[in-house]
Amino acid sequence: MSSLKANALSAFLIKYGILIAFLVICILLSIATPFFFTSQNILIVLRQVSINGILAIGVTFVIITGGIDLSLGSVLALTGVVAAGFAHPDTYPLIVPIGLALMTGLIIGAANGFIITLGKVAPFIVTLGMMTIARGLALVWSGGRPVTNLSPAFNYIGGGDFLFIPVPILLFLLVIILSGVTLKYTRIGRYIYAVGGNEEAARASGIRVNRVKLFAYILCGLLAGLAGVVLAARINTGQPNAGIAYELDAIAAVVIGGTSLMGGRGSIMGTVIGVLIIGVINNGLDLLNVSSYYQQIVKGVIIIGAVLLDRRGG
Amino acid sequence: MDFLLQAENISKSFPGVRALNNVQLQVKKGTVHALMGENGAGKSTLMKILVGMYRPDEGSIYFKGQSVHFKSVHDAIQSGITMIHQELLPFPDLSVAENIFMGNEPRGIFPGWINLSKRNRDAKELLERLGLKIAVNQRMGGLSIAETQMVEIARALSNKAELIIMDEPTSALSDKETSILFDIIRELKREGISIIYISHKMDEILHIADTITVMRDGEWIGTYPATEVSQDKLISFIVGRELNTIFERRNHKLGDELFSVSNLDGAKFKGISFSVRSGEVLGIAGLMGAGRTEVVNAIFGLEQITAGTIKVKGRPVKISAPNDAIGCGIGLITEDRKRTGLVLSATVKDNMSLASLKKISRGPFIKKRKEVEVARREVRRFAIKTPSVNQVINYLSGGNQQKVVMAKVLLNDPDIIMLDEPTRGIDIGAKAEIYKLINELAAMGKAIIVISSELPEVLGLSDRILVMREGRIQAELTANEATQEKIMQYAMNTTGYNYQ
Numbered sequence: 001m002s003s004l005k006a007n008a009l010s011a012f013l014i015k016y017g018i019l020i021a022f023l024v025i026c027i028l029l030s031i032a033t034p035f036f037f038t039s040q041n042i043l044i045v046l047r048q049v050s051i052n053g054i055l056a057i058g059v060t061f062v063i064i065t066g067g068i069d070l071s072l073g074s075v076l077a078l079t080g081v082v083a084a085g086f087a088h089p090d091t092y093p094l095i096v097p098i099g100l101a102l103m104t105g106l107i108i109g110a111a112n113g114f115i116i117t118l119g120k121v122a123p124f125i126v127t128l129g130m131m132t133i134a135r136g137l138a139l140v141w142s143g144g145r146p147v148t149n150l151s152p153a154f155n156y157i158g159g160g161d162f163l164f165i166p167v168p169i170l171l172f173l174l175v176i177i178l179s180g181v182t183l184k185y186t187r188i189g190r191y192i193y194a195v196g197g198n199e200e201a202a203r204a205s206g207i208r209v210n211r212v213k214l215f216a217y218i219l220c221g222l223l224a225g226l227a228g229v230v231l232a233a234r235i236n237t238g239q240p241n242a243g244i245a246y247e248l249d250a251i252a253a254v255v256i257g258g259t260s261l262m263g264g265r266g267s268i269m270g271t272v273i274g275v276l277i278i279g280v281i282n283n284g285l286d287l288l289n290v291s292s293y294y295q296q297i298v299k300g301v302i303i304i305g306a307v308l309l310d311r312r313g314g
Numbered sequence: 315m316d317f318l319l320q321a322e323n324i325s326k327s328f329p330g331v332r333a334l335n336n337v338q339l340q341v342k343k344g345t346v347h348a349l350m351g352e353n354g355a356g357k358s359t360l361m362k363i364l365v366g367m368y369r370p371d372e373g374s375i376y377f378k379g380q381s382v383h384f385k386s387v388h389d390a391i392q393s394g395i396t397m398i399h400q401e402l403l404p405f406p407d408l409s410v411a412e413n414i415f416m417g418n419e420p421r422g423i424f425p426g427w428i429n430l431s432k433r434n435r436d437a438k439e440l441l442e443r444l445g446l447k448i449a450v451n452q453r454m455g456g457l458s459i460a461e462t463q464m465v466e467i468a469r470a471l472s473n474k475a476e477l478i479i480m481d482e483p484t485s486a487l488s489d490k491e492t493s494i495l496f497d498i499i500r501e502l503k504r505e506g507i508s509i510i511y512i513s514h515k516m517d518e519i520l521h522i523a524d525t526i527t528v529m530r531d532g533e534w535i536g537t538y539p540a541t542e543v544s545q546d547k548l549i550s551f552i553v554g555r556e557l558n559t560i561f562e563r564r565n566h567k568l569g570d571e572l573f574s575v576s577n578l579d580g581a582k583f584k585g586i587s588f589s590v591r592s593g594e595v596l597g598i599a600g601l602m603g604a605g606r607t608e609v610v611n612a613i614f615g616l617e618q619i620t621a622g623t624i625k626v627k628g629r630p631v632k633i634s635a636p637n638d639a640i641g642c643g644i645g646l647i648t649e650d651r652k653r654t655g656l657v658l659s660a661t662v663k664d665n666m667s668l669a670s671l672k673k674i675s676r677g678p679f680i681k682k683r684k685e686v687e688v689a690r691r692e693v694r695r696f697a698i699k700t701p702s703v704n705q706v707i708n709y710l711s712g713g714n715q716q717k718v719v720m721a722k723v724l725l726n727d728p729d730i731i732m733l734d735e736p737t738r739g740i741d742i743g744a745k746a747e748i749y750k751l752i753n754e755l756a757a758m759g760k761a762i763i764v765i766s767s768e769l770p771e772v773l774g775l776s777d778r779i780l781v782m783r784e785g786r787i788q789a790e791l792t793a794n795e796a797t798q799e800k801i802m803q804y805a806m807n808t809t810g811y812n813y814q
Binding site: 185186188190193194200202204207208264265 | 614616635636637639640646648653654655656657658659660664667668669671672675678679680682722726
């Protein structure tokens with residue numbers, strides 16, 4: 001009997017290990033620094049993580065199909081400068097910079113997807129190339145200089161509140177809900193898992209594998225575009241050098257959240273918790289005045305530790 | 315010293331299951347000892363104990379008269395016990411010689427160096443000893459499955475193995491390759507090496523084995539000299555009941571022509587024409603590599619067709635992807651369920667619904683409750699042994715996995731059903747159930763195409779049999795005129811070549 005109970009306990013720990021780890025980290029930080037668990041600080045953390053969160057959710061789809069997207073950080077910068085270029089005061093209505101940025105992200109994602117599926121090139125290579133291409137495009141478009149003087153309406157997306165909640169947080173929440181529903185309750189969501197789990201079996205089941213992969217890369221690009229808009233609006237600047245290595249933070253969050261880099265396994269909730277863990281650690285160590293040098297070491301340890309924990313479960 | 319290996323009173327439990335209960339096994343030097351039993355009978359667990367992958371809860375193992383307690387596979391190999399697994403895992407980009415001596419390289423003059431010339435010389439010697447014409451510097455990935463297996467045997471010999479365990483060694487071999495393997499096994503016997511031979515194939519075992527041990531449900535049932543036990547007796551020991559006939563003779567009426575292909579050409583086949591009627595089972599026989607799988611895959615849109623027409627209910631259809639084929643009412647149960655049939659990381663339910671999600675969706679959304687309902691219904695219908703529809707399918711036995719694949723394909727309610735080796739690697743009980751199901755589908759008026767390398771299976775199931783060789787149809791035989799001998803004559807280039 002007692003061994004049965006122990007089994008149930010270990011199953012529970014395996015299933016919710018990451019969530020428990022997150023809660024433990026929060027409790028420890030609350031004890032270490034009282035300011036941590038205040039509504040003010042919680043909003044700060046959530047706003048900080050929203051950009052990485054939106055990127056991470058996009059790349060979750062790609063990673064579940066068994067792919068990877070390394071171009072995220074560059075796409076973020078490109079879509080940011082594109083949006084900023086159309087967001088000067090008294091020029092275009094707000095829909096234009098947003099629409100163009102999302103469109104740019106979507107096109108880059110589609111380009112990734114088409115080359116990967118039709119060209120049969122490894123996702124790592126294609127998106128590595130696209131990382132450089134998108135960065136170059138961002139520099140060309142902006143002339144290498146930050147694009148400033150943006151309209152207040154545009155900046156509201158990054159810095160404004162709606163019903164006392166910062167807009168980036170609301171956008172992040174919306175993305176969580178829509179993507180969570182897509183992955184869990186729709187056919188395309190199920191197909192994404194199937195393609196990542198066994199591409200040959202998915203094909204033999206009548207699934208149009210290329211379309212499914214294309215969907216994942218397009219969604220990933222689109223969300224990178226959204227993140228680009230939010231970032232540009234938050235720093236009131238289209239910054240062509242922004243977002244360097246952001247893709248790695250996004251991938252780290254996905255991995256911490258228990259999504260397998262081999263594909264076929266993962267969840268939006270896992271990714272969200274992964275994003276929160278990274279955010280809370282950064283914030284907490286800031287509050288504790290720990291040097292940012294140490295923060296990097298801690299983050300790295302957590303990434304590896306999370307996967308070790310997951311491995312023992314799976 | 316009478317026995318090379320003696321395992322006595324071996325018991326082993328896993329959480330919730332007693333996998334082995336008081337099992338014994340005695341292997342004489344220089345003999346082939348066959349181990350039979352349904353999937354889940356405990357054969358694999360016993361073998362994993364013998365090679366040090368598991369430790370027994372109870373019991374003792376004596377090898378060469380000494381009590382042994384292997385802590386790892388390495389220990390077992392050092393002592394002279396090697397296992398050749400059913401799924402071979404060579405290093406495809408390394409040479410044959412490198413594969414043979416992997417982990418056991420002859421030392422060179424400096425620490426960490428390999429004596430390359432000695433390695434290649436020894437490898438060559440080993441291959442010659444087995445009578446193989448394989449170049450030692452050849453890339454491993456370029457070998458056939460049979461050759462890969464032979465190299466594995468050479469590898470075992472390089473470790474001075476005295477007991478070689480072969481798990482379903484012929485499951486991917488043609489009859490000709492099997493006969494070569496049997497020659498090698500006889501040669502090994504002459505050298506005093508013992509073999510534990512695990513197989514589901516009755517005729518093979520009666521042919522090659524000296525002694526047969528039968529296991530069922532984790533228990534030792536009996537050990538018999540191969541010359542003193544009949545096939546029927548063995549089957550009844552294995553399944554634990556008398557099995558009168560696994561094939562019911564059917565006699566139902568054939569309907570209209572449902573499906574036909576004419577002059578289909580593809581990369582591995584040419585000029586394929588045949589038709590199937592409603593209620594008819596068409597068997598396709600032939601050796602490995604005859605192009606059978608390629609034909610059904612091409613019909614299903616998994617491979618390219620370069621010429622020819624496909625007609626469904628008399629109307630020409632164009633199929634460029636499996637999706638099109640499913641739309642035309644064609645279903646394919648693929649040859650290799652792990653590679654192309656199942657998403658092993660997904661649940662029973664998710665695998666089952668994968669091909670027919672459109673039917674249980676509203677707009678883009680899956681009707682989750684309906685999906686569970688359907689999965690539970692199919693689990694009951696096919697008598698699939700699983701604790702729940704949410705069980706990850708990787709944990710099911712081969713027979714139960716195969717039933718899930720069949721349920722998945724049949725949920726689309728196809729009129730034309732193609733089954734490629736539907737009973738490969740599954741036990742007799744599950745086989746009988748699948749035969750029954752095929753007959754039921756035919757009785758419902760479906761057109762059925764069955765590819766099988768097991769001749770009794772083709773003969774028992776089919777109304778009509780096509781025999782393929784080298785990508786072409788060599789003969790079409792009716793159920794009445796077809797015999798094993800006739801099929802083999804057409805299937806093989808040289809007549810009369812048989813391992814028996």
